[in-house]
Amino acid sequence: MYQHGEDGGATMARVLTDQEKQHIYDEVRQFLAEELEIDLEEIQEDTNIIDDIGGDSLLYLELVEEFKQEFDVNVEVRVIGQYMLKKSITTVREAVDAIYEVIEKGDQIVQELEQGEQAVQGS
Known part of the structure; x- marks a missing residue:
């Protein structure tokens, strides 16, 4: 599906399926478990990545980079970091x-x- 940007150019927009969302959730948990060398069971939805399992902000960027490639997202990591x-x-x-x-x-x-x-800037 394409949406038209303000400049008239087409920007790619997509809607993830439930199956893709579950895949992403599972992959995030797996990634954190491997990177932080902890058991998968320690990582739940409400787990605080920094306080509970010792992660850091660089993990977020590494994580996003993985999915950028898999889902062909064409946004700079710097921009994604600002967004996060x-x-x-x-x-x-x-x-x-x-x-x-x-x-x-x-x-x-x-x-x-x-x-x-x-x-x-306007305020």
């Missing part, structure tokens, strides 16, 4: 939801960040 910081992600569920948004919105994220910066 703006979202104040702390739990596994919040990280997974942010990944859904990055995949589904694609370059619309850039527009949202720019609009947010303009609103801050």
Whole structure:
């Protein structure tokens, strides 16, 4: 499905299926377990990635990079990092939801960040 951006260009937008969403959730848990060398059972939806299991902000970017490639998302990692910081992600569920948004919105994220910066500068 394509949506037209403000500049008239087409931007890719997609809707993840329930199966894709479950795959992403499972992959996020697996990734965290491997990277942090902990048991998969320790990682639940409400697990705080930094406080509960010792992760750091770089993990978020590594995680997103994995899914960027898998789902062919064409947004710079720097932009995704800004987006995730703006979202104040702390739990596994919040990280997974942010990944859904990055995949589904694609370059619309850039527009949202720019609009947010303009609103801050205008106030």
